[in-house]
Amino acid sequence: MIMWSLCFLFSLSDLILVFASSAKHLCPPDQRDALWEFKSEFSVQELDSSWWESDLKTERWRSNTDCCAWDGISCDSKTGTVVELDLWGSSLNGPLRSNSSLFRLQHLQSLNLSSNNLPGILPDSIGNLKYLRVLKLCYCNFFGKILSSLGNLSYLTDLDLSVNQFSGELPDSMGNLNRLSELQLRYNNLGGNFPAVLLNLSELTQISLSYNKFKGMLPSNMSSLTNLEYLDINGNLFYGPLPSPLFMIPSLIQLNLEGNSFSGPIEIKNISSPSNLEVLSLGENNFDAPIQGSLSKLAGLRTLELNYMNTRIMVDLSYLSHLKSLSYLDLSGNDLKFSSTLRLPYLGFLFLSSCNIVEFPKFLQNQTRLLLLDISVNQIEGKVPEWFWRLEIPHVNISQNYVSGFDGSADVIQRTGGVVTLDISSNAFREPFPLLPNSTNYLFGSDNLFSGEIPRTICDLVYLERLVLSNNNFSGSIPLCLSTYLSVLHLRNNSISSVFPEDFISNMLISLDLGYNRLSGGLPKSLINCTRLQFLNVEENRISDTFPFWLRVLPNLEILVLRSNEFHGPISSFSLPKLRIFDISRNRFTGVLQSDFFAGWGAMSLPVVYFEGDSQYRFSGVGKPYYQASVALTNKGSNMKLVGSGFTIYKTIDISGNRFEGGIPESIGLLKELIVLNMSNNAFTGRIPPSLSNITSLQSLDLSQNQLSGKIPPEIAKLTFLAWMNFSYNRLEGPIPQGTQIQSQNISSFAENPELCGVPLQKTCGGGEGAINQEQEDEDEDEEKDQVLSWTAAAIAYLPGVFCGFTLGHILTSYRHGWFMMISTML
Numbered sequence: 001m002i003m004w005s006l007c008f009l010f011s012l013s014d015l016i017l018v019f020a021s022s023a024k025h026l027c028p029p030d031q032r033d034a035l036w037e038f039k040s041e042f043s044v045q046e047l048d049s050s051w052w053e054s055d056l057k058t059e060r061w062r063s064n065t066d067c068c069a070w071d072g073i074s075c076d077s078k079t080g081t082v083v084e085l086d087l088w089g090s091s092l093n094g095p096l097r098s099n100s101s102l103f104r105l106q107h108l109q110s111l112n113l114s115s116n117n118l119p120g121i122l123p124d125s126i127g128n129l130k131y132l133r134v135l136k137l138c139y140c141n142f143f144g145k146i147l148s149s150l151g152n153l154s155y156l157t158d159l160d161l162s163v164n165q166f167s168g169e170l171p172d173s174m175g176n177l178n179r180l181s182e183l184q185l186r187y188n189n190l191g192g193n194f195p196a197v198l199l200n201l202s203e204l205t206q207i208s209l210s211y212n213k214f215k216g217m218l219p220s221n222m223s224s225l226t227n228l229e230y231l232d233i234n235g236n237l238f239y240g241p242l243p244s245p246l247f248m249i250p251s252l253i254q255l256n257l258e259g260n261s262f263s264g265p266i267e268i269k270n271i272s273s274p275s276n277l278e279v280l281s282l283g284e285n286n287f288d289a290p291i292q293g294s295l296s297k298l299a300g301l302r303t304l305e306l307n308y309m310n311t312r313i314m315v316d317l318s319y320l321s322h323l324k325s326l327s328y329l330d331l332s333g334n335d336l337k338f339s340s341t342l343r344l345p346y347l348g349f350l351f352l353s354s355c356n357i358v359e360f361p362k363f364l365q366n367q368t369r370l371l372l373l374d375i376s377v378n379q380i381e382g383k384v385p386e387w388f389w390r391l392e393i394p395h396v397n398i399s400q401n402y403v404s405g406f407d408g409s410a411d412v413i414q415r416t417g418g419v420v421t422l423d424i425s426s427n428a429f430r431e432p433f434p435l436l437p438n439s440t441n442y443l444f445g446s447d448n449l450f451s452g453e454i455p456r457t458i459c460d461l462v463y464l465e466r467l468v469l470s471n472n473n474f475s476g477s478i479p480l481c482l483s484t485y486l487s488v489l490h491l492r493n494n495s496i497s498s499v500f501p502e503d504f505i506s507n508m509l510i511s512l513d514l515g516y517n518r519l520s521g522g523l524p525k526s527l528i529n530c531t532r533l534q535f536l537n538v539e540e541n542r543i544s545d546t547f548p549f550w551l552r553v554l555p556n557l558e559i560l561v562l563r564s565n566e567f568h569g570p571i572s573s574f575s576l577p578k579l580r581i582f583d584i585s586r587n588r589f590t591g592v593l594q595s596d597f598f599a600g601w602g603a604m605s606l607p608v609v610y611f612e613g614d615s616q617y618r619f620s621g622v623g624k625p626y627y628q629a630s631v632a633l634t635n636k637g638s639n640m641k642l643v644g645s646g647f648t649i650y651k652t653i654d655i656s657g658n659r660f661e662g663g664i665p666e667s668i669g670l671l672k673e674l675i676v677l678n679m680s681n682n683a684f685t686g687r688i689p690p691s692l693s694n695i696t697s698l699q700s701l702d703l704s705q706n707q708l709s710g711k712i713p714p715e716i717a718k719l720t721f722l723a724w725m726n727f728s729y730n731r732l733e734g735p736i737p738q739g740t741q742i743q744s745q746n747i748s749s750f751a752e753n754p755e756l757c758g759v760p761l762q763k764t765c766g767g768g769e770g771a772i773n774q775e776q777e778d779e780d781e782d783e784e785k786d787q788v789l790s791w792t793a794a795a796i797a798y799l800p801g802v803f804c805g806f807t808l809g810h811i812l813t814s815y816r817h818g819w820f821m822m823i824s825t826m827l
Helices: 004-024 029-040 124-128 148-152 172-174 196-200 244-248 317-322 362-366 386-390 410-414 456-460 527-530 549-553 668-670 690-694 714-718 774-801 817-822
Strands: 074-076 083-085 110-112 134-136 142-145 158-160 166-167 182-184 189-192 206-208 214-215 230-232 237-240 254-256 279-281 303-305 329-330 349-351 372-374 381-384 396-397 403-408 420-424 443-446 449-454 466-468 473-476 489-490 510-513 534-537 559-563 569-570 581-585 588-592 629-637 640-644 653-654 660-661 674-678 683-686 701-702 707-710 725-726 731-735 755-757
Touching: 029 083, 124 148, 148 172, 172 196, 279 653, 386 410, 527 549, 629 653, 629 674, 668 690, 690 714
Parallel strands: 083 110, 110 134, 134 158, 142 166, 158 182, 166 189, 182 206, 189 214, 206 230, 214 237, 230 254, 254 279, 279 303, 303 329, 329 349, 349 372, 372 396, 381 403, 396 420, 420 443, 443 466, 449 473, 466 489, 489 510, 510 534, 534 559, 559 581, 569 588, 581 653, 588 660, 653 674, 660 683, 674 701, 683 707, 701 725, 707 731, 731 755
Antiparallel strands: 074 083, 629 640
16 A cells, blocks of 8 residues: 555656646746837838738737747747747837847847838847847848947857948957857948958858948958858959969858959869869959869859959850859850850850850750750841750740741741740841740740731740730730730730720739720720739820729739820729829829828838849739839929839829819828829819928929919928929919928929019018018918828828738849849749
C-alpha cells in the first residue's frame, strides 16, 4: 500500500511538472501596456503604395487579451516577454518618437517596422534595444544621418534600412557590430567613400549599398571580408580601377558593380582555387580596355552583365565560349565582334539590344535552349529568317529595327511551339498582317505601318492574352473575338471608325485603350463584366453617350479618360475608391456638381509611396511593366503625355471644357494628394472653396474661364507645391493672396478680373478703386474657416473606412530590365 502511494505521488508530481512546463506564459502587464501605448502613438492610414498590401495588424489588437496572441507579436516561451515585433505594412502613420513606449520592450530580439510611414529622424533610443538581432526599417521615410547609437546593438546580425532618405556617412560605431551578417542600405542618400568601417566586420555575408551617393575608389583590402557572398554597389559614384583582390574572395557568389564610373582594365590574377563567383554585373561603367579575356578565368559564372560599358573596344564574344556554365548574358549597348562559326555556351537569356547588329546573327542557330532573346534597337533589315522559328524561343524582342516581315512557310511559322511573347513593335511591317505562331500569348506590334482591317486570323490565336497594336493605320471594325478573352487591348491612334463594340464579356480585361480613333455610338454597358478593369481610355473619339455611372461597379478602376468625345448630360455623385486619374474634359457635360461629389474617391486622399527606382507603371493583375499605357493630359497650361512612372505618382482631375455650373463642390478638399486640378472653361459660379487649401500636394490649378466671384482664399498661399495657377476670366475681386508661389505667377493668370488687385498686378489695393471693406473681409474669413474645418472633419471621419489597399510592385529602371522582369514571372 505504501509503495502504491509513493508511486502515485511520484506520478502526480511528474504530471504536475509536465503541465507546468507546457503552460503558456502570459505577456507581462508592463509590456502589454507598452505595446498598447505604442499603438496609440500612430494614426492608421493606408498608403497608396506600389509595393505592398496593407495588413492592419494593430487594429486587431485587443487590450484585455494576452499580447502574446496579438498579430505581429512573438514572446519567449519560458518567460512570456516580448521578443519579436513585426508590424510590416501595418499602415502606421507618424514619427517614431525618442520617448516611444517601444523602447521599454528591452528584451526585443527582432523588430520589423518596414513599409510604414514614419517620417522623421530615427531616434537615438533605438540603441537601447541592446538584445536586437534583427532590425528592419525599410520603406519608412526616415531621413537624416544614421545615428551612432546603432553601434550599441552588438548582437545585431541583420540590418535593413533600405529605401529611406538617410544621408551622410556611416558612423564609425558600426564597427562594433561584430556579429553583423546582412547589411541592406540600398536606395538612400548616403555618401562618402566606401565605408572602411565595414572592412572589419568579418561576419558579413551580404552588403547592399546600391543607389546611394558613395564615391571614390574601392579599397584594396576588400579581401578581408572573407565570408562575403553578396556585394551590390550598383548605382553609385565609384570610379577608378577595380582592385584585383575583390575577385579573390573565396566565398563571393554575386558581385554587382553596375552603374558607376569604373575604368581601366580588369585584372584577375591566377586563382589558386576555383572561383565561386556565379553572378557578375559590370555594365554602365567606363572600362577602356578589353575585359573579356580576364573573365574567362571565372569558369563558374552563370550570369554576366556587360551592358553599356562605354568601352571603345569591341567585345570579342569568342572569349566567352569558355564559360560553359553561363546561362544569362547581357551585352547590350556594345559593339560586338563575332564570327558566323561562333559557338557560345547554351544560354537561357541573351540581351543584344543596341549593338549595331545589321542582320540576325547566325550563331543563334546553335542556341536551341534560349528562353528569352532581346535584339531590339539595332539596324536589322529584311525579314525574320525561317531558321529563327525553329529555335522556338518563348520570349522574343525584335522591336525598334527595320524588319519588314517573316520568311518561311505558313506551316512552319504557325506550328512553331513555345512562342509566348513576340515584340515586333517599331519596325517596318506593312500589310498584309503576318501569320503568327499559334502559341503566341503576348503580341506587341505598335508603331509599324500596318493598314486595312485588323485581320480576323488574329482570332485563331486562342492563347492570346495581350494585344498592343497602337500607332498604326488600321481601319474598319474591331474583331468581336478581341472583346471576349484578352486582358490587355491597346489599339490607340489608328483609324478604326465603326461603332464601339457592344459585347465585352471577358472578366480578364485589365487595360483597354482605344483612344485617338473614330469610334462612335455609346460606351458599351457590357464593360461591367470586366470586374478587373483598371485602365479605360477612349479619348479623342466620337462617342455620344451620357456619363457611364455603371462604371462604379468596377472596384479596381484607377484611370478613366473620356476626354474629347460627345458625352453629355449631368453627373451625380459616384464612388470609385481607387480612381487616380479622371479626365472628362472637352465634352458637353452639364448641370451642378453636388457638394459631396468627390467624397468617394479615396485613392486621391492617400499618400503615395514612391522612390527613384520606380520608373514603370504596373497594373495589379498585369504586373508586367513591359508595355506602357499612355494618357494625354493638360498640366500647368500645357499638353503632356503621361507614361511610365507618371501613373504611379500623378493624381489628376480634369473636367475642363464642359458646361458645369453652380458652385465648386466643397468636397474637393478631401482629395489632399491631388496634383493636377483643371476645372477651367465651364460656368462655375460662387466663391472659390477655401477647402482647396487642404490639397497640400497640389501643383497645378486652373479655374480660368468661369464665373467665379468673391476673393481668392488667402489659404491658397500656403500651398507650397502649387507652382502654376490660373484664375483668369472670372469675376474675382479683392487682394491677391501674398505668397512666393502666387507672386511668381504671370500676370495673365489673373487677367480679366477687373476687381482684383495686388502683386503681381500693377493695380494696388486700398483707397479708391479696389478698396477693401475690412468688416466684410473678416466675416468672409470666419465663414471660410468654418467651411475648411467642417470639410477637414469630414475627411478625418471619412478616410479610415474608404480604402482596401493597392497591389503594385517594385521594378528596376532600365527598359531591358523591365522587359526581363515581365518575362521572369512567366517562366
